[in-house]
Amino acid sequence: MDYVNVDKKWNAYWENNRCHLFNPKHADKKYYVMEMWPYPSGANLHLGHWFNFAPSDTFARYKKMSGYEVFQPMGFDAFGLPAENFAIKTGTHPKDNTLKNITTMERQLRDMGAMYDWDHEVSTCLPEYYRWTQWLFLQLYKKGLAYQKKAPVNWCSSCNTVIANEQVVDGACERCGTPVVRKEMTQWFFKITDYADELLRDLDKIDWPEKTKTMQRNWIGRSEGSEITFALEGRNDGITVFTTRADTLMGVSYVVLAPEKDIVLEITTPECRAAVEAYREETSRASDIDRLSSAREKTGVFTGAYCLHPVSGQKIPVWIADYCLGTYGTGAVMGVPAHDERDFAFAHKYRLPVKRVIRAANGEDDTLPYCAYGVTTDSAPFDGLASAEAIATIQAHLAKEGKGGKKINYRLRDWSVSRQRYWGTPIPIVYCPEHGAVPVPEKDLPVELPYGVNFTPDGASPLRKCETYMNTVCPVCGKPARRDPDTLDTFVCSSWYFLRYPDSHNTQKAFDTATADKMLPVDKYIGGAEHACMHLLYARFITKALRDMGYIHFDEPFASLVHQGLILGPDGFKMSKNRGNVINPDVYVNEYGSDAFRLYLMFRFAFTEGGAWSDDGVKSVVKFLDRIERVVLKSHEAAKKSRKDAITPQDKELAYTLNYTVKSVRQDCENFSFNTAIARMMELVNAMYKYEADKACDYAYLRYVSQELVKLLAPFCPHVAEELHELCGGKGTVFAQSYPVCDEHALVRDQVEIAVQICSKMKGRISVPSDADEETAKALALADPAIVAAIGGAAVKKAIYIRGRLLNLIV
């Protein structure tokens, strides 16, 4: 078969007959399959795209043949830094490059032969899309979920922009590897922390890889503990700390504030005040990468102020140290050197007392379960006193006195969304000298991204230099005003695209509520695991926020999620241009056709594992397709030599194999175990050849099996299956056929082979009636000379019989 031309022929057929479009009339049987959309940064589909999209398409086609009305859309995540950086480097415009890349990638995706519904295509960089991203921003703003604050942010000096916490990897920019620095800036944030608890809880409701859920759980970082207030001497306010170790309260020897924490400590001496100011100045310049290293030596200064221990009333010195983070908990912690490694290191350096907490003896203390003994020691005990009851007792005691209580904290921070870059969705906010930040009215959307902008980076937002863009009027008073010069993080664009797809041409709304409620959640979402704490978390947050505003009525965007593995270079390293180990899929597609190539990808690699690239055996799948073609066509032509007499054991055997294959392939498709599904089909083809070689071969039956095989194969090699379907006289597309269903009766055999063990050692196998009970099996085993010999005349004391599998005789 000329696989390359067969590709073209059927791609054209599907296109002309509009085979892949979702039919809303059958929405009651909808199945929404979605792949993480590509980023059109390069001009070509790479191997990673193929490994994600081709097997996913096989899954979608399998679902379609199983009776679902499959909706499989495709689009482009088109805004973002790589396109802008490429444009800067080459002196071109990101819009021109991106649109060109989209055209090329779309054509390649069509050539792949995946059944995308191109009528629902979207691209984030088009005003018809980003208009609604801006709408989304305004809804969050109205709801108080988008807010501005001056805050320390992660600044990448190479990308010249702020990046989110999620985009900082090992203290460096996820994209370019430049160490991130702290910078105080006024930025827009989305209040994802409002949903911390629900985002955590609802993980239990969704069918996602456990690994991914764990990553999100850790990222959200729920921590149960206590807030405890240490009164400031001579005042009625105090310092509130957060701790998970309230049981060690009696061991506190100092209290620490984060340097950025603004607490007025009136009683500092001039020397102390100077020291504090110097320390604050010094630490504010330290970058996060320095500050967040656990190996870093702990530093701090004494403020000169004291607070009072909430139980003992003792005077406790107040320190400032940057090992205490201003962004977590209350920005203050209690120092218990005897029970915390970090506190011990600090106390050791500054010669602060180490007080070990032990269980109080009877009569020593009748209010609390623990009391402290002063111990001066160079090695901290760090013993685990913590018990839920002790903590509860202390919390109750503090609560009664109004000095604290139970508190839950989250590690999750609000999502910073402002980017000082050009190629993104403009932020629909106007600054009026009189009215401050004013949202652009929805009727004025989109705020269009101007084309003619000098986007060469110089540390400021490029749009700021575009006067025609910046100068506008205040929507409230009509007087001159300025636009927000920043653009939105591209993750905002991708946080809602699953809602746009089903309703992609709606010019009145971002999406229609009824349509969204009918089509969502996405039934199967397929993409890389690298987005676990970014896109996959943001999309969940946006879904919940839109639900609370009444725009949709479901809680989670992606009911079921699958990650494909990563295909590495032949050297076992991640593919990269620098390393020169990039494999171009086109070479294989042009030589063997897209079906053979996707089949190879699915057969060679476990879908969720991936692995190092190798083309060893790529020809074997071509051989497999050739074998299929030969047996299918031969059985079709020879079918007139039908035997038509009684059913032979050979027929039954082939029927068994066929049905076993059908059952396995269906299960394997559900589990994305495409490699084993293909192995089962290879077994079936081998069985067909064996059957054909036998003189009892009934070609009419073989033709039937061939037809079933073609259907079975269709999701895996759609073009070849169409061609075979047609060559065998089939009408229309093979995808209009139902996927084969297993006939359970064919799987019932009269006789089965079971293993026989003597004292758990394999000694042979015997054939028994498939419904044989233990006694029958035992009798048959004892009639077998080899088994009798192995027993050697000993008495059988016990037998373990697993029907259809094994008999274990204990002697």
Next chain:
RNA sequence: GCCGCCGUGGUGGAAUUGGCAGACGCGCCGGACUCAAAAUCCGGUGGUAGCGAUACCGUGUCGGUUCGACUCCGACCGGCGGCACCA
């Protein structure tokens, strides 16, 4: 340091979830067809010993549970991923 995942032939990977380890391929060896090669087809292929039926060993290492462990439990070794001064 903490959390999670994974270690199976020469090789990619299977194993109905505690029941015949190595499915299906690749590679290799042998054979058929051929003047020859390619293609195709047939057979073999975990290791050790033996002509042989067969025996023993074998899923990172060492223990344990069980009639029975790649699978469950414990300790360790090696690899990967995530988090990392979050109190």
